[in-house]
Amino acid sequence: MSKDFTKLFDIWSDTYDETVMGTDPQYKQAFEHYDEILHAVAEQAEGHVLEFGVGTGNLTKKLLDKGLNVTGVEPSSKMIKKAKSKLPANFRLLKGDFMQFPSVGHVDTIVSTYAFHHLTDKEKAVALQTYAELLPLNGKLVFADTIFQSAQAKKEMIEIAKKNNFDRLATDLETEFYTTSAELINMCKTAGFDFTLIPKNTFVQLLIAKKVSTDQT
């Protein structure tokens, strides 16, 4: 596995659902329109859906409510426990991560929200190549995550966080692997995906990437 954020999420699992409601001023902007963002991801999903970074299961619930066949992958045991307490008993939730996960058979859509930034850009590129091999032609990746418009925009956001004394946010922005639109677009193209990026709030963009080529460059 890449850098291990599991301990952090084990600790956060009990209060995570409060944070996404906007109760923590430091993360309020990142979780603005949270429910609509998850809804937008679920709306794009079809067939057998593979979800990475399930967390407490909020996106999973929307996918299952749509009648989709979903397989979840999550590295944090505490998050798995929390998600299981909210989801149907027969839901398939596997321990794993973006890069190492059990074999899941045919997959039509791969989804993830607020999690892909746990991989470095190099790891993201490798993961996207793996997903291109896993998906059929026209299969989709639908990811919502913090993606900066540019390296400068990221730098400015860190400065704003520091000015506001948002120390935890500033540390997150400096130590996690938030990418830029240009980097992500390059990775998608190289892996053979056509893509659309739609801004959803100050931090989050929705990536809809469709596999259009079987040749990876």
Ligand SMILES: C[S@@+](CC[C@H](N)C(=O)[O-])C[C@H]1O[C@@H](n2cnc3c(N)ncnc32)[C@H](O)[C@@H]1O
């Ligand atoms: C901010 S939470 C998002 C949870 C949920 N997807 C949501 O939108 O509310 C990030 C989740 O990604 C998981 N995670 C961390 N590193 C990961 C990795 N390398 N691969 C997959 N999931 C990871 C965490 O354990 C956590 O459950």
